[in-house]
Amino acid sequence: MNTIRPIRFAASFLVLASCGSTSSPAQKADASAEDIAQDANPYGKAYPSKGFGTSAHSGSLAGGVFQNFRFYGHPNGDASKGMQPLSMAKFFDPEMRAYKIVVLTATAPWCTYCKKETTEIIAARNTFSDRKIGVIQVVVESQSSGIGATQVDFDNWVRVLDHNFDVALDESKRNLGAFVQAGGLPYALVLDARTMEILYSGVGAPANVETAFDRYVSWVDSNPPTAY
Amino acid sequence: MHDSNPVAFALMASLFACGATTVQVSDAGLEDAKGTSPTYDAKGCAVPLNGIQPGQVCVRSLQAKVLDENGKPLSNLITTACGDGCTFGKTNAEGVSRMEVHRYMSKAALMLHGHSTYASYYVILRSEGDVDRGTMVLPAMPAEGVTIPEDGIATTLTSGDVSLTLPSGVSVMIDKMELGEVDAQKLRTKFVSLDKAPPFVDPTLNIVALYAFTPFGTEFAPGVGVTVANKTNLGPGIAVEFFVQGTDLDDKYGPFGQFTKLAEGHVSSDGKTIATDLGQSIPQLTWLGIRPKP
Numbered sequence: 283m284n285t286i287r288p289i290r291f292a293a294s295f296l297v298l299a300s301c302g303s304t305s306s307p308a309q310k311a312d313a314s315a316e317d318i319a320q321d322a323n324p325y326g327k328a329y330p331s332k333g334f335g336t337s338a339h340s341g342s343l344a345g346g347v348f349q350n351f352r353f354y355g356h357p358n359g360d361a362s363k364g365m366q367p368l369s370m371a372k373f374f375d376p377e378m379r380a381y382k383i384v385v386l387t388a389t390a391p392w393c394t395y396c397k398k399e400t401t402e403i404i405a406a407r408n409t410f411s412d413r414k415i416g417v418i419q420v421v422v423e424s425q426s427s428g429i430g431a432t433q434v435d436f437d438n439w440v441r442v443l444d445h446n447f448d449v450a451l452d453e454s455k456r457n458l459g460a461f462v463q464a465g466g467l468p469y470a471l472v473l474d475a476r477t478m479e480i481l482y483s484g485v486g487a488p489a490n491v492e493t494a495f496d497r498y499v500s501w502v503d504s505n506p507p508t509a510y
Numbered sequence: 511m512h513d514s515n516p517v518a519f520a521l522m523a524s525l526f527a528c529g530a531t532t533v534q535v536s537d538a539g540l541e542d543a544k545g546t547s548p549t550y551d552a553k554g555c556a557v558p559l560n561g562i563q564p565g566q567v568c569v570r571s572l573q574a575k576v577l578d579e580n581g582k583p584l585s586n587l588i589t590t591a592c593g594d595g596c597t598f599g600k601t602n603a604e605g606v607s608r609m610e611v612h613r614y615m616s617k618a619a620l621m622l623h624g625h626s627t628y629a630s631y632y633v634i635l636r637s638e639g640d641v642d643r644g645t646m647v648l649p650a651m652p653a654e655g656v657t658i659p660e661d662g663i664a665t666t667l668t669s670g671d672v673s674l675t676l677p678s679g680v681s682v683m684i685d686k687m688e689l690g691e692v693d694a695q696k697l698r699t700k701f702v703s704l705d706k707a708p709p710f711v712d713p714t715l716n717i718v719a720l721y722a723f724t725p726f727g728t729e730f731a732p733g734v735g736v737t738v739a740n741k742t743n744l745g746p747g748i749a750v751e752f753f754v755q756g757t758d759l760d761d762k763y764g765p766f767g768q769f770t771k772l773a774e775g776h777v778s779s780d781g782k783t784i785a786t787d788l789g790q791s792i793p794q795l796t797w798l799g800i801r802p803k804p
Contacts, residue, residue: 391687392588392623393596398759423598425688438690466597466613470559485613486558486595494560 321350323374330374330478333510336460338483344508345480348473350374351457353420355450361440365433368450373416374478381416381475382502385495388452388462388469390423391435395487396468400443402491407446409492413499416475418448422455422462430454472498476507553639555612558594566594566614567638573608574620574643576601578628579706584648588625593618593635617759617766622648626655626694629722631708631797632757632767647706651724655696658682658728672699672721672798675735677791683729697795698724701741708797710755710769716801717753717769718742719784723795727757733791736773736798738784744802746781749774753799754792763794774803 322328335346354365373384387403389396403410403417410417421431421439436451452458462469466485472495474481481498488494551557555568572591576584583605591597593615599607618635620643622628628648635641656669664678674697676682684695700722704711707720719742736752744750752773756763764770773790777783784800786792 390598391690392590392598394590394592394621394759395595397687425690434690438687442685442687466595466611468595482559484556484559485597486556489560489563489594 321369321371323371323376325377325379327374327376329371330510333477333479336480336483338480339508344510345483347510348471348478348480349457350478351452353450353452353457355420355436355448356440356445357448359440359445359447359449365451368418368448370418370478372448373418373473373475375416375475376477376507378414378476378502380414382414383481383495383498384416384418384473384475384478385410386471386473387417387419388422388458388467388471389419389439390421390431390467391425391439392423393467397443399468399487399491400445404444404446406492410447410495413496414475415495415499418450419445420450420452420458422452422458422469423467430456430459474498474502474507476502477510479508550612555614558614562614563616566616567618567635568614569593569611569618569635569638569641571608571610571612571640572597572599572620572635572643573606573641574622574633575604575606575645576622577605577645577647579647579649579703584628587628587648588623590621590623591615591618591635592621619767622646623688624648624651624724624726626651626689626696626698626724626726629700629702629724629797630726631710631722631755633709634767643709646709649700649702649706649722651698651700651722655693655698655724658684658695658697658725660684667697669697669699671701671739671741672723673737674795675737676730677732677734679732680734681731683731684725685727689725695725710767711797711799712769715753715769715799716804717799718744718802719800721798723798726796728795730791730793730795733773733793734795735786735790736775736792737786738798738800740777740782740784742784742800744777744781744784746777746779748777749803750776750784750800751803752786752790752792753801754794755796756794757796758794769797769799775800 329350330347333347334349337346339345350370352369355368357366373381375381421436424431424435468487472482553568554570576587578584585601585603587601589599589607591609591611597609597611599609601607620633624630628650656667660682662679665676667674689695702720702722751771753769754772756770773786775786
């Protein structure tokens with residue numbers, strides 16, 4: 283029997299940024315081409331449709347599957363095209379072609395450690411790519427009031443930091459409110475990219491961003507995907 | 511293979527059992543998105559992703575009361591409890607902020623975010639559990655500010671009794687993420703009475719003059735020269751030291767949150783001003799304290 287490996291910091295950091303905009307395609311009743319595109323991963327695999335939840339994997343209990351939240355933001359930190367659609371389907375990767383785990387981190391302008399963490403993620407970007415760690419950061423709260431983020435908060439956030447990874451806005455915490463209700467940031471989610479199962483969910487910036495999620499990559503390497 | 515931290519190992523081991531295939535899971539639908547209840551340990555804190563690290567303290571809750579210089583409660587003031595993450599709070603009508611933190615924190619600190627309308631500062635937390643930092647005073651900053659040029663051209667800025675000499679080629683880093691409004695990014699200084707000094711000003715330092723600066727945490731590379739009006743009893747030519755509250759999480763300007771000596775200077779020959787010596791400079795503006803050199 284294999285020794286249970288300590289899980290260090292390898293977790294997908296899930297940064298939840300939700301698109302609360304009234305123009306979000308998620309709000310449309312009819313499926314547009316964009317809607318359909320955002321429901322499948324880059325090679326056409328449909329996003330999981332069951333097992334949704336908010337709990338993390340624990341012992342023999344599977345974690346909930348993370349919903350296919352949709353946001354608007356800057357893919358790969360590219361602001362040149364303005365706000366673009368960003369959905370979790372991008373990271374769904376049952377064949378692990380690009381991702382083994384996904385890290386989502388929720389952030390806000392008032393969060394000192396979030397700023398530090400962001401600069402560290404930027405620096406570790408190539409390392410993450412090599413290890414097939416997807417990253418998305420989501421601005422969830424406002425600076426001025428501590429409530430849901432606005433476009434102004436997002437603009438201020440990205441203006442200062444030179445993002446080289448996906449960064450998005452969760453307007454009014456529409457999508458991620460259920461996760462960040464505890465009031466602490468950065469809020470981290472780690473997902474198994476094969477299934478979008480939540481492997482870790484909690485508050486706090488890792489001591490060493492570059493190696494923090496290695497254990498979760500190792501777990502994915504050593505365990506079959508959870509069946510729902 | 512075992513983790514060097516047995517607690518972290520045991521926790522992580524319990525979370526991930528190798529060899530698991532199909533597992534039991536409730537067929538939760540979207541309706542289940544009601545939020546995840548965090549799991550706390552015996553101390554009442556959530557164990558961090560990478561286990562409890564040396565030096566981390568468990569802060570379950572943090573409370574503080576904030577008054578202005580006239581003793582009036584400051585309401586709607588943003589407060590954060592930070593240490594490996596931050597928890598948001600806000601003072602109520604009585605000036606009280608109470609935050610449920612439940613987190614292991616290193617360099618645990620309470621920050622009062624004056625947002626340039628008031629001063630800002632950090633208060634290091636030395637205890638754990640349910641922490642009450644008591645009552646603190648936050649001075650209001652002047653209504654008018656001075657634009658800080660970011661063109662790298664040498665210049666002198668004056669706000670109140672304070673003049674800053676920016677050297678040629680200086681790089682100015684204002685926290686525009688928190689201070690998005692242009693007016694909040696302007697230089698403001700405030701001479702603060704020592705009886706209203708924040709908790710991080712150690713009385714044993716013998717500080718004789720104290721100033722608050724906004725935009726809080728602005729960094730200059732290279733640093734700036736500082737000249738202030740001499741409002742102390744220090745006579746002409748007396749050597750002095752300049753202290754700054756460092757706010758860099760990597761302790762770039764001294765231990766985080768502490769008042770650290772960063773420069774030296776002298777009282778002018780006519781006794782009217784106190785200035786940093788040639789070759790001495792201040793790299794970050796937060797709070798500035800001056801004392802006679804021991």
